[in-house]
Amino acid sequence: MNVPWQGNNGGFGIADHPAYWPAKKKRDVRAAIALCDELVTEENLEYLYDLGYGTDPIVAVPAVTIHETQNALARTYGQWLATKMNWSLDSKIYQTKTINRDFNTDGWFRIVNEPAYYGKVEPGRPYIIADDVCAMGGTLASLRGYIETNGGKVLGMTVLASGSGKNVQISLVGDTFARLTTAWNGELIGAYPQEIGHELESVTEPEGQFLLRCPSYDGFRAGIDGARNGGD
Incomplete structure (x- = not known):
């Protein structure tokens, strides 16, 4: 299954943006919104709109609950996208808080420490997955697997930035x-x-x-x- 994936960063390091660390580490929602406003292109919004057209998808975010993390960026992007598209934001699926993968880009570490999820999936409903960054795609793929195993359907995935600044093939070819x-x-x-x-x-x-x-x-x-x- 080839799930479409959209990145938005245009080829520069998102960590160099002055709003990134306040959003990522300090739970600064204004900084997170500023990143979304600046990084998400109209082209990608149109692509996501076409993916979800006529289906009323739910935006799901691979993130732990707010009280368990300082990171506001992923969940703010999900809310920002849901608002832009007039879609619903999921409030029932969460990532289990285990080992922190956010700032470890080592490939072996990420393969060994895959994220797990809990919560209710709405059977038969379409989902769009939104996250802040994509390293190797494991976080996105794990959430996709959780949603589809529990009866949902993932239409596509989107992140604010990828390492290459380009769209990434997630499914194994x-x-x-x-x-x-x-x-x-x-x-x-x-x-x-x-x-x-x-x-x-x-x-x-x-x-x-x-x-x-x-x-x-x-x-x-x-x-x-x-x-x-x-x-x-």
Whole structure:
């Protein structure tokens, strides 16, 4: 399934924006709104509008509850988008507060520490997922999986910024999966579910490309062990 994904940052580092850290770390909603106003393009708003046209989607955000985090950016973007589109903002699905992934961009750490979610999904309803940034797509993919496993339908995903500043392919493409199945003489396809807990088919395209850059099974084991034993 190829879920459309939209990024908005236009190729510059969002962390360099003066409003980013107040929004991300200080729960400054005005700063978060300023980022949304500046970064989200009309082109992407039109694309999302077309995705949701005639379906009345719910905007879902992969974030913990407000009292558990200082981060106002993701949830403010969700509210901002819902207001712009006259859509509903989800208030029933939340990310379980476990290990903080927000400021750790290490690929092994993010693969090992996938987010989990809880709360009620409205069966049969369409959803648009909104987040602040995309590193390897695991947070978005995990929320998509949670919503669809519980009867919802994800129409698309959107974030304020990605590392490349461009739209990102989230779902694993066939050629990447084929290369993963033969990596290290076929060792990866058996080792991955044993070590991570789910099948290789469920990784994102960025995660798949990251794994393919690992030269050997020993390197995979070292990366996984280091992520588990290296702290949060």
